[in-house]
Amino acid sequence: MKRDTIYYQIFKRFPWLIFELVDYRIEQAQNYRFESIEVKETAFRIDGVFLPPEGATPRIIFFAEVQFQKDEALYHRFFTESMMYLNRNQSQYDDWYCVVFFPSRSLEPSDTRTHRLFLNSDQVQRIYLDELNTSNQQSIGINLMQLTIASEKAIAQQAKQLIKQVQLESKDALTKNEIIDIITTIAVYKFSSLSREEVEAMLGLTLEQTRVYQEAKAEGREEQKAEMLLEQTRIYQEAKAEGREEILKATVPLLLKTGMSVEQIAQQLNVDLESVQSAAQQGA
Incomplete structure (x- = not known):
């Protein structure tokens, strides 16, 4: 790292x-x-x-x-x-x-x-x-530092908790996005075999919270935002091929927030409807 x-x-x-x-x-x-x-x-x-x-x-x-x-x-x-x-x-x-x-x-x-x-x-x-103590009572800064030494087993949960803390405590949108970007970058270094999109899905980030989307939004690149929506539908296919089916649990809720129905998600990901419904319930 x-x-x-x-x-x-x-x-x-x-x-x-x-x-x-x-x-x-x-x-x-x-x-x-x-x-x-x-x-x-x-x-x-x-x-x-x-x-x-x-x-x-x-x-x-x-x-x-x-x-x-x-x-x-x-x-x-x-x-x-x-x-x-x-x-x-x-x-x-x-x-x-x-x-x-x-x-x-x-x-x-x-x-x-x-x-x-x-x-x-x-x-x-x-x-x-x-x-240093690790808890929600600690400041964002201290928790951010400690995330760099978290084990691969614990980092996903700690990162999710820190993202929630940032969303609750940080009022400035720019600062909030920058901190979330650093959290994601730390996780990307930890999970070197995963793509950034897969890590973002694992952390439960919505499309609007990702760094690439923010950059595209700032520059008004509508076509890139559309491509990213399609990219989210390809995450599970890559994960499934490498034996990481747990990514489906994070990907389905993300896609639901974009307005897609469970039927559309099942069709896009080429999986059965029951698997999508199960992942949707677990991510609710």
Whole structure:
């Protein structure tokens, strides 16, 4: 799973999540920007830097590192890069913090003594995702992070619960669609053998909630929306051929919402009427 790419998308779109995860309250959190920055005259590139907006007081820089593999040199590299950046940009900040994300403590470098000055400082925080509580009471940001470490067996149910949470709590349509897109992308990486359309059907997303439909709608491509409707009717055929008949339970309710009758669905999918009726009842 390409977690670096996933976390870059998450932080790029929602930089305020870093403050939520480290429980740091700052008025300008919404206006921070997340960048990958190269330190000039060195070979260093810092993958995650949260930069304060213009006019922020105080000007606080956050360095973030997401580590999903064992790397004994992690702290040496991370702190060296961060300090190098601070040295080259002394006039651009008033304070700084470092945040390191691990899926679990087992992936943390075994040598925590060499860099104890940093690790024991209140300017450095280590977050272990498997130790954060998972529940509907948690924020969307924390649940989104934990979805990246969910097992293949549990991710579908967790993703569905998170989508429901997003639909209930997020009032902005654009933000809602972006979060749902990230949830789907995480699931696509987990179920690499499934197409994006199959994953969307598995998560119970309606056609209007999918990324491709939103893009087509924004550009007014009616013919593409029609093609996507037809594509939904082909999902089950592909799934059945590969032994994933459970997809029918997610596909039928989706097709019913487009206005198709059970008879039309049975005809389009080339399955018996009883199977469609059963899937419709289970998805109700």
